Amino acid sequence: MRVVVTRPQHSGERTVQRLTEMGHEALLLPLSEPVHDAEAASRGLSETQDAIAVTSAEAIRALVALDQNLSPHLSRPLFAVGKATAKEARSVGFTHVLASEGSGIELAELIARNQTSTQQPLLYLAGLPRAAGFETRLSELNIPLRTVECYHMLDITPDDAILRKFFIDTPADAVLLYSRQTALRFFSLPFLRQHSYTLAPTRFLCLSEAIANAVPALLRIHAEIAAMPDEDSLLALLTAE
Template sequence: MRVIVTRPHLSGHRTAERLRQRGHVPVVLPLTAPTHDVLAARRALEKPYGALAITSAEAVRALSKLEDGLDPHRAATLFTVGKATAAAARNAGFTAARSADGSGVELAALIADHFARHGTPADPLLYLAGRPRAAGFERALAETAIAFRTVECYHMLPIDHDPDDLRQTLVERPVDVVLFYSRENVERFFSLPVFLRDQAALSRTRFLCLSRNIANAVPPQFDTQIGVAASPEEDDLLYLV
């Protein structure tokens, strides 16, 4: 099957390789590109914190640009949203990474449980975040009365693709599957100008989403073409392809 991968370049090519190994034809179509705010990350880590939290491997990539400046923090307790993010953190040298099951609400629950069993730190949790981002994690933290501060250490900026390239990729050749990993990319995908003229090109396409929250951003006319992963992990998403 011909599968459109809407992830940023680096993670998108990793996903493409997994699809290729399964016999599919992946097409990486990044809709955003990251820019890292290394200064913000450095300043955030200079202030006292009780533990770290991240909801994307992109935060790990931003932190890694601190190089030796990250060394004093690699043993800090680090809470991550899912297995892939935890693996990225461990590969970057973090030795105390703990993983939730893929959602911000579950991550907040993991942190609350850990603090209940081991004691709440005197200093706030430091959430190293991106922009844009879902509000679920911060909302859940606030509901559990966990003290935290959020610092944006990366931004995802939209990519302007050439309209002719998009038409060749998405209209002139049939698309069997589109993979979505965020609500923002769902909204960007369906806002591409090529679909204002040729939305019929998607009439047989399946839209596979990492979570129900992401799927809710797909336009209602495609409801019958949506698939949702059993858990917010890429393994479960690719199982649907």
């Protein structure tokens, strides 16, 4: 199956490798790239003492530049959305990592169940843009929060020649969509808007219902939602009956 991966380069390369090992033809189409702010992350770490929360592996990658200055913080509890983000945290040396299976809302509830003290604010290493669910739910649970934006995603517009190759010359069978923002970016690309007919037979495999709702109404019949918001469940859709 010919599958388009709409992830940033770093994480997208790993997905491409997984798809290739599964026997698919994988095509990487980054629609954004991360810009890290290690200084902001460093200030956030130095000005807080309690647990850390991350909703994307990009927040962990922003910490890598701190090198040895990260060492004093590696024993702090770290709460992560999903197995992939938790794995990234462990790979840089965090020793006490807890992961939620689903969304930021579920991560907030995991934190509420595991926090022994609410005196010190939780440090949220966040990015832009981001969904509001995690911060909103923490507020509802009366958990104090210090949000530090340590990366932002910069939009990329692929060349029309690449889009023509992926969707017209040999049309893709499926497109993997990992975030609502990415889905909105994908369907707003001028080339695809001008040649929207090329997407008619394409499957849009979505990590969540919110992402599927970003698929244009005329194409939503081809949107499929992963059983769980993780990559294993998303890739399982490729072999589903």
